[in-house]
Amino acid sequence: MMSGNGSSNGATYQRLALLASDTDRAQEARDALLSQGDWVPLAEADAAVVLGGDGFMLQTLHAMLDAGRVIPAYGMNLGTVGFLMNRYDKRAAISARVNKARHWTIAPLLVEAVTQDGEVHQIRAINEISLLRETRQTAKIEVTVGDRVRIKELVCDGVLVATPAGSTAYNLSAHGPILPLDSRLLALTPISPFRPRRWRGAILPDRMKIILRVLDPVKRPVAAVADQKELRDIAEVRLQIASDADLTLLFDPGQSLEERIVAEQFITA
Incomplete structure (x- = not known):
């Protein structure tokens, strides 16, 4: 699921693209970073x-995945949590920060979702x-894992499958486990389970x-949400690791996603 040991990426990124959300x-x-270099379009960037x-x-x-061209991404947090991001500092030389950054490689989940009318969507x-x-x-x-039905009828508000990178997001809010980045595990976590009431989920290879x-999808309709994309009236989802779709995140030395996942488990307030 997640590979790389947080080591220096060994690359020199000369052509950088600058992308910003639409928040103020x-x-x-x-605007503050525009003067730091000759930025290029995403399609031309390293x-x-x-x-x-x-x-x-x-x-x-x-x-990037949709465009079929994936390049390393160095995030700077201008949002709320910024779990996937680095600290924002307008005084630091951005090119130097990017080229000193350490890398983590993520393989997302490949989901095949079938709707009640038989349409198949790959997301x-x-x-x-x-x-x-x-x-x-x-x-x-x-719930089927491997070739066996593990739970014949899970009665719940929902269920989710989280990657190590996502294990501290919705999964954690649903009382799922935090997964180390190099664990090659997935978290299967119920959301407000009613029956079987004592089932708290599973950690899977x-x-x-x-x-x-x-x-009973007509009487009890279910939606599937993959990150920010939603599909309604689902009949079935089948999922596995998308091993051909690696993504690379860049982090400042000492500020890796691995350290944040470890630190999250010691937050007491």
Whole structure:
């Protein structure tokens, strides 16, 4: 799921693209950085400097995947949490920061979602794929891992599968486990489970295929949300690691995503 040991990437990024979310803070930061170099369009860049929050970083990474050209991304936090981002400092030389950064390589989930009318959609999820009830009726979901049905009927508000990079996001809010980046694991986490009430989820090898089949989808409709993309009236989702779609995040030395995941487990307030 996540590879790389946080080592220096050994590359020299000469052509940088500057991308900013549409918030006032991010646009002000963009204006402050414009004079630091000759920025190039994303299609011509060796690496991207991304100004915003985690949501904008995910949006940028998905745009790269959709365009079929993925380059390393160095984020600077102008949002709220900034889990995937570095600290913003307008005084620092941005080119030097990017070229001193350490890299982490992420493989997202490849999700095949089938709707009630038989349409098949292929989407990728960098953080997680969530199945969520659409109405006040609880969802009923059959859970298959590997070649075996593990839970015949999970009655719940929903269920999600999170990557190590996404394990501190929605998964953590749903009381799922935090996964080390190099663990090659996935978190399968129920959302407000009613039956079986004591099931708290599972930690799975990321090589295993997972199938989530919606039971009684007409009466109990379910939506699938992969990061920021939503599909409604789902009948079934099948997911596995997208091993051919590696993404690279760049972090300042000592500020890696791995350290943030470890630190998150010691927050007590």
